[in-house]
Amino acid sequence: MSLTNCRFYEDKYPEVDSYVMVNVKQIAEMGAYVKLLEYDNIDGMILLSELSRRRIRSIQKLIRIGRNEVVIVLRVDKEKGYIDLSKRRVSPEDVIKCEERYNKSKAVHSIMRHVAEATQTPLETLYQQIAWPLNRKYGHSHDAFKLSITNPDVWKDTEFHSEAVKNELQLYISKKLTPHPTKVRADVEVTCFGYDGIDAVKTALRTAEADNTPENQIKTLGIQMLGAAIERIAANIKAAGGNCSIKMAPKAVTEHDDAVLAELMEKRERENQEVSGDEDSESGDDE
Known part of the structure; x- marks a missing residue:
């Protein structure tokens, strides 16, 4: 094997x-x-x-x-x-279903192969003892692996080849399948050109933090809360004679999205600096 x-x-x-x-x-x-x-x-x-x-x-x-x-x-x-x-x-629907199953199976295979190499256990032996029985019981072993992170009872009927296999498998599942924190982001532009404009903008933005508590860090709820926070910002700044426009509606983002945003902001900042430099040189020529 x-x-x-x-x-x-x-x-x-x-x-x-x-x-x-x-x-x-x-x-x-x-x-x-x-x-x-x-x-x-x-x-x-x-x-x-x-x-x-x-x-x-x-x-x-x-x-x-x-x-x-x-x-x-x-x-x-x-x-x-x-x-x-x-x-x-x-059909296109068949493609989607097959790709979803294949991606889950490929993730399980990656985990099983790691455990096989780490413990020097034949891969088919691990499938026979772990993945295939879980497929029968849970529909797919990938679902069982994810459930096992919070529910150890998943393993109660599993006969592990050795204690080393059990420990390595549980450790690697925790490492690979534990959900990463999800951020919720929205982009808004708040402006106020009144006498107390700066203070008005600060006050309006602070209203968004009213319900920001650790208990509320859930994706769906977070998106709803961020939407409500933007409404409070808009109402507050408009009462002071300012304006609030939504550039991007609230949504869940990944680390990749954050990296793309950071790169875009750096690019915009460089462009602004170049424009400012051009304007200075032009004004100097006029003088």
Whole structure:
């Protein structure tokens, strides 16, 4: 048994009419030769007639070597190892469902492979003892892994190969699947050109902090609260003769979004500095 290679699921072959993720390896006159990524890269074939509903003028425009594709299983000959597949019978909804399942299975496979290598345990042994039983019980072992972070009872019926496997698995699941904090952000522009404009803007912005407590740091509630806070800012600044305009409505953001925003703000700041410099040089020339 290998430490790194194993099929994702208990059955060695996919069922007829099931959707699977494949990687295109070769294009020939009869169709496309592929590897079934979820079944330890066993061979399959998408027949030419099953590539598209339309008349095929160029196979290369329909399918490319190296690309992953969602296909449906038409026939499985376990004795000869033939698996016939179809791309043309797959709907956009089928693609989404298959991609979601594949991504979850790939995440589980990454965790299982790490544990196998860290504890020198055959990968298929870990699947037999852990992932496949959890698939039967919870629908997908990925859901069970996430649940186990807060509910250790997930493991009560699991027979671990060793204590080292149990400890490494739980530690790595906690590291990989623990949800990261979600930020909620909105962009608003508050202006007030009255005599006490600066104080009015400060006062208006402080109203947004009224309900900002640790108990309220939940994404959906946070978005609602941020929307209400903006309404208070707008009402407060308008009462002082100012204005508040929403540049971006409240939404949940990731670390990547924050990085993009920071880069954009730095770019704007550089542009403003360049404009200011140009204006100074122009005024100097006029003088």
